[in-house]
Amino acid sequence: MLHVQDLNVSLAGANRDIPIVRDVSFELGPGRSLGIVGESGSGKSMTALALMRLLPGAIRATGKIGLEAHQLLAMSEQEMCSVRGNKIAMIFQEPMTSLNPLQTIGRQVAEPMILHKGIDRAAAKNEAVRLLDRVGIPDATRRLNVYPHQLSGGQRQRVMIAIALSCSPRVLIADEPTTALDVTVQRQILDLLRELVSETGMALIIISHDLGVIGEMVDEMLVMYGGHVVERGQADRVFQAPSHPYTRRLLEAIPRFGMPRHERLRTIPGSMPEIGTVSKSCIFAGRCDLVSSDCLLAPPPFVPVGAAHVAACIRAERAMEPVQ
Incomplete structure (x- = not known):
């Protein structure tokens, strides 16, 4: 129903376009749900705004976004107005x-x-x-x-x-749908979204920092870092066997039930690359504890690590140790 291929989002600059989101691809069928996770600045919300054709100012999207019989990026704004809010809708952050x-x-x-x-x-x-x-x-x-x-x-x-x-709508995008809500209201909102997907057969995309929400709500997930998708697969498979060092570190930062009070959560050293950074190596190399000289030679391709599960890491096998 929703088919996204090689979606790129960039800001028109004086001398060159500044990339914000690069080469995002996925498919989503009726009654299915997709989670998009990553730190602030990873490109999650820009991806959602591109799907809605609501990118601000000089930011533009290229690639293909197919929604049933519609090619959204090829439509005029007037044509898009008949689709936006009708065939595809969005719940905004605030x-x-x-x-x-x-x-x-x-x-x-x-x-x-x-x-x-x-x-x-x-x-x-x-x-x-x-x-x-x-x-x-x-x-x-x-x-x-x-x-x-x-x-x-x-x-x-x-x-x-x-x-x-x-x-x-056939597709509903929820961008941080539980931000700033107390735990009880969060539960009610998530239960409502789950019921709606089951009852109506619509497809659901949830964007969230909360990996607990993603793990509970979605069938598939994309992990984004620096505007790139670094891991993609079935949600339960990604949680059980994270295959990119970034995904592994995100999961290690989740508090565990029963963990000692004095135990500190693991953090990821360094910071997200600036928007527009064009890397000739792995985008995560500067923060990765598994980095090797080969990681600095070129951006890594997607490596199959299971059924419908890929990671953009040449050392994916080292990152697949179960998260304790």
């Missing part, structure tokens, strides 16, 4: 900055249905009540007339989900 503070909740939930489905305002209002009730907004009819600032953070996140679901 609802307070994504919701319109001057419009009521009811109007914002109803608007996509009026624009894309052509239904009248009365029918859209009734459907908005149903959606708000479905995502767990109490007293949904009364809440139609409130404004975003009158809701809690968890309620605003639920409203964003209702807006994204209003036109029954």
Whole structure:
């Protein structure tokens, strides 16, 4: 249903284009879920914005993004407006900055249905009540007339989900859907997303720093570093046998149940390369504890390490030790 091939995102510079995301490829079928993980600055959100054709300013995307019969990067903005919010929708990181503070909740939930489905305002209002009730907004009819600032953070996140679901999209992108929410509300939001995938058959992409969320929610995952995909595979396989040193280090930084209070979590020394860095070696070489002279000769190819599981590391076998 969603087919992404050689997606590149770059910023137009005075003398050359500055690469931000490089050569991202994946496929996602109906009812399937994909997690995208990595540190801040790894290119996760830029990848999502490229899928939505919402890249800012002089940033542009090349490659192929196929959604059913549509080639999104070949469409005009007017054509894309008929797809965005209709066939593909997104839950953004911070609802307070994504919701319109001057419009009521009811109007914002109803608007996509009026624009894309052509239904009248009365029918859209009734459907908005149903959606708000479905995502767990109490007293949904009364809440139609409130404004975003009158809701809690968890309620605003639920409203964003209702807006994204209003036109029954084939693909839903959730960018850090549980950021700044307390643990109880996080659980409710994740359970809701899981139910929606099961009930509607839509495809789900979750972008998160929280590897616990990814491990629980998705079928497949991409690990990104410095704008590159460094590992790709079935989520359970990646967690059981991480095959890139970066993935292994990310997993080692997760607190473990029952670990001694005095034990320190492992950290990754150094920092993410600056945006636009063009490396003639492995992009992770400067922070890798398995680096060798061969790693500095050229960017590594993807190495198969299992069924539908690849890692961009020439020493993948050394990185496959189980994470304790």
